[in-house]
Amino acid sequence: xxxxxxxxxxxxxxxxxxxxxxxxxxxxxxxxxxxxxxxxxxxxxxxxxxxxxxxxxxxxxxxxxxxxxxxxxxxxxxxxxxxxxxxxxxxxxxxxxxxxxxxxxxxxxxxxxxxxxxxxxxxxxxxxxxxxxxxxxxxxxxxxxxxxxxxxxxxxxxxxxxxxxxxxxxxxxxxxxxxxxxxxxxxxxxxxxxxxxxxxxxxxxxxxxxxxxxxxxxxxxxxxxxxxxxxxxxxxxxxxxxxxxxxxxxxxxxxxxxxxxxxxxxxxxxxxxxxxxxxxxxx
Amino acid sequence: xxxxxxxxxxxxxxxxxxxxxxxxxxxxxxxxxxxxxxxxxxxxxxxxxxxxxxxxxxxxxxxxxxxxxxxxxxxxxxxxxxxxxxxxxxxxxxxxxx
Numbered sequence: 219x220x221x222x223x224x225x226x227x228x229x230x231x232x233x234x235x236x237x238x239x240x241x242x243x244x245x246x247x248x249x250x251x252x253x254x255x256x257x258x259x260x261x262x263x264x265x266x267x268x269x270x271x272x273x274x275x276x277x278x279x280x281x282x283x284x285x286x287x288x289x290x291x292x293x294x295x296x297x298x299x300x301x302x303x304x305x306x307x308x309x310x311x312x313x314x315x316x317x318x319x320x321x322x323x324x325x326x327x328x329x330x331x332x333x334x335x336x337x338x339x340x341x342x343x344x345x346x347x348x349x350x351x352x353x354x355x356x357x358x359x360x361x362x363x364x365x366x367x368x369x370x371x372x373x374x375x376x377x378x379x380x381x382x383x384x385x386x387x388x389x390x391x392x393x394x395x396x397x398x399x400x401x402x403x404x405x406x407x408x409x410x411x412x413x414x415x416x417x418x419x420x421x422x423x424x425x426x427x428x429x430x431x432x433x434x435x436x437x438x439x440x441x442x443x444x445x446x447x448x449x450x451x452x453x454x455x456x457x458x459x460x461x462x463x464x465x466x467x468x469x470x471x472x473x474x475x476x477x478x479x480x481x482x483x484x485x486x487x488x489x490x491x492x493x494x495x496x497x498x499x500x501x
Numbered sequence: 502x503x504x505x506x507x508x509x510x511x512x513x514x515x516x517x518x519x520x521x522x523x524x525x526x527x528x529x530x531x532x533x534x535x536x537x538x539x540x541x542x543x544x545x546x547x548x549x550x551x552x553x554x555x556x557x558x559x560x561x562x563x564x565x566x567x568x569x570x571x572x573x574x575x576x577x578x579x580x581x582x583x584x585x586x587x588x589x590x591x592x593x594x595x596x597x598x599x
Contacts, residue, residue: 254597254599257595257597258597260595261594261595261596261597264593264594264595268587268590272583272587275580275583328598328599330597331597331598331599332598334597334598335596335597335598338594342587342590345587346584346587346588348587349580349583349584349586349587349588350584350587350588352580352583352584353577353580353581353583353584356573356576356577356580357577359573359576360570360573360574360576360577363566363569363570363573364570366566366569367563367566367567367570370558370562370563370566371558371563373557373558374557374558374563376557377557465588468584468588469588471584472581472584472585472588475577475581475584476581479574479577479578479581482574482577483574483578486570486571486574489567489570490567490570490571493563493564493566493567496560496563497560497563497564
């Protein structure tokens with residue numbers, strides 16, 4: 219009896235082992251597929267989140283009050299192109315994410331993983347150009363605010379000079395004594411601020427031109443490459459070579475803007491200190 | 502007789518000449534007036550005149566400028582940091598392929 223039971227058990231083992239092995243292999247493959255899908259989704263979500271944050275920044279407009287000097291205003295066309303590029307990439311990455319979630323085999327997942335990795339530089343370039351475009355626009359606004367404040371302060375100082383020359387002129391009654399010396403001192407300080415503002419103007423003018431070119435180049439490159447969700451592995455694609463020079467150019471823009479920002483902050487303090495004095499006059 | 506006839510013939514000619522001269526003078530005076538009015542309407546933008554002919558920015562306007570400028574400079578710093586981060590981001594990247 220024992221012998222029969224042992225034989226039956228052995229037979230069952232022989233019969234079911236391949237089935238069990240197949241089930242195990244299937245569940246391992248399924249697990250692997252799920253892991254790869256998860257990794258792809260995580261990376262695509264990260265890229266989408268970054269682009270969405272950049273898009274939100276680009277959505278806020280900077281209103282320029284002094285419109286005479288066009289060189290220090292970001293052209294509307296460059297801003298629009300930059301925004302469109304970011305929006306297009308968000309939409310294409312969403313499609314790629316859907317594609318990743320609908321994969322059914324590990325082989326397909328591997329292929330898509332390579333493609334997603336190879337597109338990293340492209341997504342990074344599109345996000346960076348959006349972020350750089352935004353800071354260029356913000357700096358045009360900062361220069362505009364410096365200019366407005368400088369003009370208004372010049373008006374107050376000139377009025378003070380007029381009152382020093384003729385205290386009986388309209389609105390000069392309460393200026394008081396020593397107005398001439400005060401006006402001269404304030405004028406010197408404003409002239410110093412204006413000199414520094416000129417370098418901010420040069421920096422902003424240069425980066426506006428450079429960034430406009432960068433946005434135009436990237437728009438052309440991405441248009442030639444086509445839809446991300448339909449692109450295969452782009453590791454050896456010649457178009458990506460131009461991204462390296464774009465990266466260097468964008469880095470140059472941010473380096474120049476660092477200098478421009480430092481000077482702008484210094485001018486801000488100078489102008490604020492002048493306004494602290496001018497606002498004490500009662501014209 | 503002949504001289505009297507000549508005088509009566511010249512009289513209308515003289516009137517026409519005088520009318521012409523008066524008309525030219527009137528036209529010149531009018532032109533001078535138009536030029537004077539036009540020049541007077543031009544705004545004097547020279548720095549010395551700004552204070553006396555234009556409205557000087559109020560203290561409230563200057564205070565508003567100060568706060569706008571501060572906000573703008575602050576925003577420039579934030580956006581500059583974001584741009585640098587976007588150009589340099591590598592650490593947060595997940596490598597998908599194995």
